[in-house]
Amino acid sequence: xxxxxxxxxxxxxxxxxxxxxxxxxxxxxxxxxxxxxxxxxxxxxxxxxxxxxxxxxxxxxxxxxxxxxxxxxxxxxxxxxxxxxxxxxxxxxxxxxxxxxxxxxxxxxxxxxxxxxxxxxxxxxxxxxxxxxxxxxxxxxxxxxxxxxxxxxxx
Amino acid sequence: xxxxxxxxxxxxxxxxxxxxxxxxxxxxxxxxxxxxxxxxxxxxxxxxxxxxxxxxxxxxxxxxxxxxxxxxxxxxxxxxxxxxxxxxxxxxxxxxxxxxxxxxxxxxxxxxxxxxxxxxxxxxxxxxxxxxxxxxxxxxxxxxxxxxxxxxxxxxxxxxxxxxxx
Numbered sequence: 001x002x003x004x005x006x007x008x009x010x011x012x013x014x015x016x017x018x019x020x021x022x023x024x025x026x027x028x029x030x031x032x033x034x035x036x037x038x039x040x041x042x043x044x045x046x047x048x049x050x051x052x053x054x055x056x057x058x059x060x061x062x063x064x065x066x067x068x069x070x071x072x073x074x075x076x077x078x079x080x081x082x083x084x085x086x087x088x089x090x091x092x093x094x095x096x097x098x099x100x101x102x103x104x105x106x107x108x109x110x111x112x113x114x115x116x117x118x119x120x121x122x123x124x125x126x127x128x129x130x131x132x133x134x135x136x137x138x139x140x141x142x143x144x145x146x147x148x149x150x151x152x153x154x155x
Numbered sequence: 156x157x158x159x160x161x162x163x164x165x166x167x168x169x170x171x172x173x174x175x176x177x178x179x180x181x182x183x184x185x186x187x188x189x190x191x192x193x194x195x196x197x198x199x200x201x202x203x204x205x206x207x208x209x210x211x212x213x214x215x216x217x218x219x220x221x222x223x224x225x226x227x228x229x230x231x232x233x234x235x236x237x238x239x240x241x242x243x244x245x246x247x248x249x250x251x252x253x254x255x256x257x258x259x260x261x262x263x264x265x266x267x268x269x270x271x272x273x274x275x276x277x278x279x280x281x282x283x284x285x286x287x288x289x290x291x292x293x294x295x296x297x298x299x300x301x302x303x304x305x306x307x308x309x310x311x312x313x314x315x316x317x318x319x320x321x
Contacts, residue, residue, distance in 0.1 A: 022214040029252045031266045038264060038273050039256045075212030085215060099294065135288035136299055139273050143293060 006109035006125045009057075013094040017053035017105070017128055018064045018148060020086045026151055034154030036089060036145055038138035049133035053091070055107065058126035061088040061148035072120030080120070088149040095144040096130065103132035189238055192247055195321075196237045199250035200230045206255045219259035219278065228283060228305050229253065229261045229276045236316055239308045247321040265319040272315065274302070289315060 011017075025040040027033055043051050054064040069083040093105055110124040117123050147154075189197045204226065211220045237248040252264040259278035265271065272289035283305045289298040302309055 022216065024214060025254075027252060027264075029264075029266065031268065032252075032264075037252065037254055037262070039254050039262055042256050042258065073212055073215050074217030081215045135273050135275050135286045136294075136297070139271065139288050139290070140294055 002115070002123070005111055005114050006123075008109070009107045011055060011093055011105050011107050011128055013092075013097065015093045016056040017091045017093060017096075017130070018056065018059065018061050018088050019051065019053045019091065019130075019145075020064065020068060021089055023085050023087070023151065026087075026154070032142075034151065035142055038135070038142065040089075041138045041141040043133065050108075050129040050131050051133075053128045053130055054124065054126040055128050056090075056126075059124075061090065064088060064126070065149055067122055067124060070120070070122040077120065087147070087151050089145040090148045091130075091141070091144055091146075096141075099137070099140050099144070101132060101134070101137050101140070103130060103137065105130055189234060190241060193237050193241060195250045196233060196248060199253060200233050203229070203253035203261075206253070206261065209255050213255070214257055216257065218255070218257035221255045221259050221261060222278060222280070224280060225259060225261055225276055225278050228285075229263060232274070232276065232285065232305055233263065235308055236313055240313055240316060240320075243313075244317060246317060248316055249319050249321055251319070265316070267319050270296075270318045272298070272319065276305070287312070 019041070021036045021040045025037050027035050027037045041051055043049060054067075059067075065083050065086060065088055067083075068081050068086050071081050073079050073081055096103055096105065106129045108127050108129045110121070110127045112118055112121045112123070114123075206221050207223060207226055209218075209220055212218060213220070233251070233253075240246060240248050249265065249267075252262070252266075254262045254264070256262050256275065261276045263274040263276065270289060270291045272287065274285050274287045276285045285302045285305060287299060287302060290296055298315060302312060
């Protein structure tokens with residue numbers, strides 16, 4: 001039983017962040033086949049220029065993927081997302097900073113409606129935001145991404 | 156490999172041996188039938204029209220549907236540049252990946268063994284522009300900026316595209 005809101009913490013450089021990749025955001029062209037496409041690292045329109053991720057201090061790739069299945073689809077409240085439509089990649093925080101793109105990483109735990117968890121909006125202590133959006137980021141994030149749960153056809 | 160410089164966009168940063176006048180291509184004409192040599196590009200453009208079938212929330216994360224005007228701009232850019240490069244340089248541009256993006260824009264991505272280039276056609280009805288980023292992998296020899304006019308060929312950009320030929 002959680003009795004207090006999750007505290008905000010500093011995310012160390014050696015931390016690992018897990019990012020979900022939708023099945024339609026995988027490259028199918030020669031040379032890059034099986035890698036996430038740049039669109040995988042573009043955030044959704046509602047959430048602004050941040051890319052959501054989960055910190056390995058509080059989550060595993062498998063747990064992150066399973067949590068997707070507890071979220072409502074933004075456009076269809078009441079309908080849950082299908083976690084099998086997503087795969088997981090990881091990034092080391094230091095690797096993101098080493099891209100030298102002025103990106104920030106902030107711990108941003110999700111705990112809507114505390115102390116009562118709402119259906120479709122699961123709490124997530126591991127949630128972090130990767131802040132900063134540009135075409136360069138989307139391309140270069142591919143270089144440092146590592147599959148944790150890859151599409152089965154590209155394993 | 157062409158000489159590459161980082162750019163803030165808009166301006167021609169590389170002067171290829173072709174005139175600005177030759178680079179102009181009237182609006183609308185670029186969507187005309189491509190020559191047979193560019194059949195792979197024509198197929199890729201035609202195939203990409205399926206992007207318009209994607210409904211809102213296609214990625215389960217609230218993605219916007221891609222408006223028709225965005226796809227038409229992407230199709231026009233690809234037709235225009237591939238045709239111009241063929242007619243002026245005699246070389247065939249490889250067909251890129253053409254993908255819907257969550258904000259309703261379209262990504263056009265070329266990869267070769269030595270370089271890559273992303274061109275994002277913005278979802279903005281009133282402002283016809285695209286942002287680009289290219290490098291020779293690993294952030295080396297960056298080339299980035301804004302194509303502020305999608306209705307005519309920008310020579311410096313066409314010159315960069317000659318890294319992505321058959």
